Amino acid sequence: MHKFTKKMLFNDIKYLKTLEQTKDVKEDIHVLLNDIYSPLSFNEEMKYEKIKHYEDLLNIIIKKYDNYSLKGFKYDKFKISNKDLLEFSFKLLNSINHKWYRELNPILNTITYLKFGSSADCYGTTYYSKNLNKYYIEINKFNVVSDLFTPIHEFMHVYWCNKNINTFHSLEDEFLSLLIEMISCYELNKNLFFEKEIVKSQLDTLDMIYGYINSLKIKFELINHGLTKENDIYNYLHKNYFINKESMYDLFSSSLDDIVEVIISYFIAIELFFIYLDDKDYCFHICDSLISSNENFRENLDKYNINLTKNSDNYIKYLKKTIDNQ
Numbered sequence: 658m659h660k661f662t663k664k665m666l667f668n669d670i671k672y673l674k675t676l677e678q679t680k681d682v683k684e685d686i687h688v689l690l691n692d693i694y695s696p697l698s699f700n701e702e703m704k705y706e707k708i709k710h711y712e713d714l715l716n717i718i719i720k721k722y723d724n725y726s727l728k729g730f731k732y733d734k735f736k737i738s739n740k741d742l743l744e745f746s747f748k749l750l751n752s753i754n755h756k757w758y759r760e761l762n763p764i765l766n767t768i769t770y771l772k773f774g775s776s777a778d779c780y781g782t783t784y785y786s787k788n789l790n791k792y793y794i795e796i797n798k799f800n801v802v803s804d805l806f807t808p809i810h811e812f813m814h815v816y817w818c819n820k821n822i823n824t825f826h827s828l829e830d831e832f833l834s835l836l837i838e839m840i841s842c843y844e845l846n847k848n849l850f851f852e853k854e855i856v857k858s859q860l861d862t863l864d865m866i867y868g869y870i871n872s873l874k875i876k877f878e879l880i881n882h883g884l885t886k887e888n889d890i891y892n893y894l895h896k897n898y899f900i901n902k903e904s905m906y907d908l909f910s911s912s913l914d915d916i917v918e919v920i921i922s923y924f925i926a927i928e929l930f931f932i933y934l935d936d937k938d939y940c941f942h943i944c945d946s947l948i949s950s951n952e953n954f955r956e957n958l959d960k961y962n963i964n965l966t967k968n969s970d971n972y973i974k975y976l977k978k979t980i981d982n983q
């Protein structure tokens with residue numbers, strides 16, 4: 658894997674500027690420069706059009722898990738060098754699915770550029786430039802055991818994009834990365850590796866999902882009431898939820914489609930995790946089929962009898978039981 662440096666970025670941007678300035682070339686330049694300013698949008702009607710085919714399922718999820726939350730977990734300090742972290746991630750992926758590892762390895766070693774950071778904004782990001790045929794990965798470390806999951810999470814984004822770039826930016830595009838985290842947690846815990854610390858990271862992810870579900874409920878209310886202007890939205894939120902301006906801005910810092918993307922992906926990952934427990938090969942076959950197909954994603958889920966929320970209660974019980982028994 659190559660080092661992700663400012664000099665390399667400068668050269669890549671310089672090259673992109675010599676190309677015809679199509680929409681995707683301009684997007685590449687903007688992302689690589691990392692200077693895009695995206696003002697908060699309070700009108701999410703267009704975002705709703707993108708996600709409304711999942712509204713029935715989302716309402717079921719909201720009904721089941723609205724107003725849920727978990728207490729925060731204090732992690733033990735955990736430090737691992739960048740080199741050891743990557744080596745650990747490669748070995749873990751290879752042990753979980755040798756085929757995925759074999760396909761990923763040449764991509765990671767030739768056209769992938771990596772940098773480590775400590776930004777509190779996110780655990781990691783992956784960006785693919787079609788014009789340059791390069792993957793850019795940033796991994797942020799927090800010196801806790803959840804650091805172990807970030808590289809393998811990002812590697813699965815690379816795997817998906819390489820398999821089918823057409824579905825890479827779908828509403829379901831986090832399911833493979835979330836699934837590999839669930840599987841990693843299960844396998845490491847089964848082998849008594851960091852035990853309780855490992856499960857804490859998955860409970861933190863669950864708590865994040867609870868927060869997104871609570872936000873989604875409010876966003877649906879605003880859309881159903883036809884509220885699209887900042888002042889009207891603030892008045893409604895303040896009256897019904899005692900939300901102040903700062904909290905309102907926090908609510909809209911994640912767009913409607915971004916929230917739905919994570920929620921839907923998470924519940925897909927849970928169902929695939931339970932298939933994994935019964936039949937690993939079949940689980941991986943479904944994963945490859947889902948990301949390779951350009952057909953309607955929800956119809957493909959139905960094809961494999963994947964019913965969102967079927968096993969979500971069981972997964973939550975599994976996490977809580979695992980941590981309570983340690």
